[in-house]
Amino acid sequence: MFKEFNAHPKGIKTTDCMVRAISTATRTDYLEARRELNRKKKELGFSSYKDTQFLYKYLRGYPRLIFKPVKGEPRIKGSDFTELHPKGTYILKMAGHITACIDGVILDTWDCSYRSVYTAWEISTIF
Template sequence: MVKRCTSMSVFEYSNPHPKGLLTTDCVVRAIALAFDKDYLEVRRELNQSKKELGFGSYKETKFIYKYLERFDRIVLKVPKGVPRVKVDDFVELFKEGTYIVKLSKHIACIKDGKLLDTWDSSYRSVYTAWKIK
């Protein structure tokens, strides 16, 4: 059982979009932040990969799993009736390193205990995660 984190927020605002726009680009944003890459370069790479792998969009869950399959995947199994691990609790379990976390209808980057994103999704459940570094 994971004890609920009640200390400081794990969220840290980070927007790698070159114009600082707030868009629905969580896949590009998370990957750019996790790999310390240019936002536009990541978007080009994702568009190329989706074509090569036969997907219609790089936002598809199956594409994300395929794209990240070369990294160690962390599956957080939870017994029936027990709440899933939330982002703020995940950070307590994995304090160091870089992770991409798959949430419900969202994906984000966590680096050394900080959720890097344009909005605070630390209350959301983590379905799976990939250790990047």
């Protein structure tokens, strides 16, 4: 399931999916989430927090679900994920996108539920 939600304080639709997903899943102020990501990227030696490897290092320590491809079968889609995980808070690494899923609902500025899910991190309420 999908519900339109934009964590950006000015409601701007921009290419900030990492910040929106982290802010939404952790229930953190958008600007605070962006400051934290910028601080962490420097600390971890990345030039951008949009780097996929940064995401993996940033979320290290959180329970991680990996959805490996199975030959001859389609990958799990965001819509499938919401049905399989109706409870809990997750950050989803999808094909070319990152989003938040809370209690079986993808919260984002656009419906990305058709995209393949590669990895999901379960985010506890205490981030």
